[in-house]
Amino acid sequence: MNDVPGLLIDRVSHAAGAFRLGPLSLHVAPHAWFMLLGPSGSGKTTLLRLIAGALPAPAGALRLDGRDLGPLPPECRRVAYVSQQGDLFPHLSVAENVGFGLRFRRLPRSERAARVARLLDLFGIAHLAGRSAATVSGGEGRRVAVARALAPEPALLLLDEPLGMLDPNGRAELQTCLAQAHRALGTATVHVTHDRDEAWLMGTACGVILDGRLEQTGGVAEVFRRPVSAAAARFLGAANLVPAPFFGGPEGCEATVRPEQLAVVAADAPGAVPAVVTALRDRGGLCDVTLAPLSGGAPTLLAHVAWRQAADLAPGRRVGLRWRPGDVVIWPAQARPAEEAP
């Protein structure tokens, strides 16, 4: 068990003031891109800093490819950590930044230069090589930071909201760039974010951390479609949390169907539950349709409808609602301890 490849977190816990993280256990396979999702203040960054060695060793075990990370200083962990700020070294050029980690490896000069050139190429920043790191833009700075982190060939890459504070286009470009780099290098990566779309777009696996506890781990689609608790579902953007009987579930339980899985059909369609449109919010490609079912006791539901179909809808209009029974997720109602915590 102790020699499994990849990152193994075993019952790790850490306390700082009133905040408690864990105990939590997690395995990140080699070559995986693990998305760690959670709201602000849920302990995502703390977990990364524990793994990277920026905080005192926690209780529990941290292992990377069988090595116990606990007693190792940060420089011996082979864990690369890219903070939210990027922390570029302002007195060095972009190329010197990328090559910084190689200064501490016994490498021939030519090998060093080749690695730096390869990473600059991979991240599309070769044209910035001679520029001062203090003068590059936000998106460029992130690329430099990630390239710099990958230069010493770490066994694990930790990214703390690498796409935060970027404009949508810069975000999309950097996503593509990170995905390319991951394909080329295959470094196991833990990517922390509070953005759900990022998880869909980039992750091979994901975990949801809420209030210091790891709520759920698994494949991205699985976690999103089958949240194990109401709190996780709520954080993952499930809008339609209603008493289970409405969706055909047992009494005393809660159930949800994701807004994109709720189909709005004609009022007289066979098997459809009748409802009235109460509001429409056009979001360009998709339209948020708020609906009040006429029976069944659910207050309001949210459905995502393509804009072409939404053109036929208007508040007050009677429609029918349909869903596949397989899309319904049901929890026992008592399984919501995180409900009270905001």
Place this chain on the structure above:
Amino acid sequence: MPLALFAGHALLHAILGRAGWIAPFEFFNLLLLAACATVGLLTALGRADRFLGPAVMFLLASHALIGHHLAPDSLTSGAILLVNILTVYAGVHIFDALPLRYGIAFTASYALLFELFIRRMNNAEPIFLLALLGLAAVGRRFRLLASFWCLVLAFTVCQPYAWEAAILAMLLLNAAFSARAAMANPVARVGLIAGLAFLSALLLPVVVLLLSQTPQSVAAVLRAPEARAALLLTAGTATLSTALLALFGIPFAYALSRLAFRGKTVVLSLMDVPVVIPQSVAGIALLLVFGGTQPLGSLLADRFGVRVDGALPGIVLAQMFVALPFLVKPALAAFDAVPPALEGAARHLGATAWGAFRHLTLPLAARGLFLGAALAWARAAGEFGAVYFVTASPAVAPIEAFNRFERVGLAETTPFVAALLLFSLLLFLLLQLAARRIPTLHAAEGGAP
């Protein structure tokens, strides 16, 4: 209407002149001033072309009728007329083309020059006329006008130190006028002008001292063996003191910046002790411990053969004592300015604590450390009090200056002191230039790897 105004003025001044309250020449000039101001105001109201002609006509007429007869000779009369026409033209153009405050400043300058040269300086008419020529030339720019007044005041009010005062005042003005802020900030500007005025008043003696010597007299001082010995001794001991201070002060400052420990604030305030205690107290305190008759001092002298008081180690010790905060405080600030997050990033990239310090923190703090060392050096080299008590002889430069002053007086000491000052300023300049070449955290230089 304007002519009626002129007439009224003329009448008033004629009466005042008769009554003996104003001298005739004065009266004539005041009349012209009134004419200039009136025409100027009318011009500002947009009627320049209509009144410039009449104004000049009036000038010619009044000169022919009054001014010509008041002038001592026809040459002066012609000069007065020409200058007056020029002044009126310049004034009218200023009122016409620029905001009203320029016109007011111009008129006020005219009145002040008149007050200064005609009333206060006993009818210095030729200088007055020359000054008016200058005024006509510079009136269109506040910056030039202010420089003009610097010169005029320096050569009239601060006569003995005219050049020194003029140079300082012009530097001050240049700074005040070139000061810019994104948002206009009159409070800061007034603060700057007041502060610069104060600073230049304090610096005046330094400039006077520098300008009092010829290069030859300074060179002569530097050829004298005892002066040269004092300077060399000072430079040597100060360098040694600074090096020793840096050796333990820089790591200490780094530790103070990075570590939190109980009693840290106490340690930080202890660092200020050498600044707050009088130099004589520092000197005597050092003697009490290291003096040849004291336990520790005699131990050092007898066992290790190191005599502290009256010898080189005493100089270095006293210099280190007073210069300590000047090195450690800037070093602390320099290390504080390097974000610990950057060091963390270096550690995650595989740098050891020493590697991160050596490759990251030290280069980023280099300028602050260098400036701290420069300050400490200057403080060590300039120390008089503490060194005097511990080791009065061999004499470092400040003590040598004091000895000369005691022995031969002010005049004979001045060349040596000027040489000392020149030496310090030159070094200061070199250090500043060197520091500029060290990249800082924010404006780092780019370069190929």
